[in-house]
Amino acid sequence: MESAGDRIPLLTVNAGPRDPNWADRLREEYAALIRYIEMSQAEDNDWFLIEPDDSGIHWRGKCWYIHELVKYEFNLEFEIPATYPATPIELVLPELDGKTHKMYRGGKICLDIHFAPLWSRKQPSYGIAHALCLALGPWLAAEIPVLIDQGVITANS
Template sequence: MDSEIKRTVAKIPLLSIKAGPRDGDKWIERLKEEYTALITYLENNKQADNDWFTIESNPLGTRWTGKCWYIYEFRKYEFDFEFDTPITYPDTSPEIAIPELENRTEKMYRGGKICLTVHFKPLWAKNTPHFGIAHALALGLAPWLASEIPNLVDNKMIRHNEDK
């Protein structure tokens, strides 16, 4: 891992319980760890003036939705994102989707799922079960937004709300 990734990971609590949605009480304990890591990550972002997403889940922690945003050229681009917790979680990372951007970039799959295969999924695999949802956002969604949103804006694939 490069130093930027190490600094990011160092600020997010690592998880210890290896459990997925089918694991009953162990999953509830894992969810507690997930929420703790997410809260810590959100608080750290707010303190660093780097607030860039909101997130919530259904009561079972199997469906997650939120909003993410990226500031480019002093303009805020905001998107809804979503993902389901895979049945084989935490061995399998979540597939984060931004449905409104589907078919606008090659770094996306059907349903608006962002491409995380080359860089993020190997990192996730090496760090199972210690990585969780906060890590997927920090090391998957955030770099994807930073890479893709400027490109999409510059190529006029997306427009700011004020320009619509």
């Protein structure tokens, strides 16, 4: 069976925010995100909501994880780096800053071991939707249950 990450359209425009072709890359990013959201909704697996600023560089929203029928919701933010897509985005969950060792200062989730090598092999074909599907989703699934079991986060925190 094909994974969700395999079904997200690959991107073709190799342009970052400082490149004249950034608008074309951003159109591809939106199309891939729309496809991923449609797939997730069709599988009753909605788990994030994000939107960019007018430049398409700064993104904010929410992501959530359901554990034992309780929804845990977190702020999500990221900025497209100047060297994108050669450099992956850094996904930030500010309210989890300092609550797990699998996170950098400022609430940036650790992607070095598992996702960064994949991104470097697949760039410029991978984009925001791929980072959410193949990095943030698995990170939440691995870390949130542990943080709940340890009492680090609660349904009301």
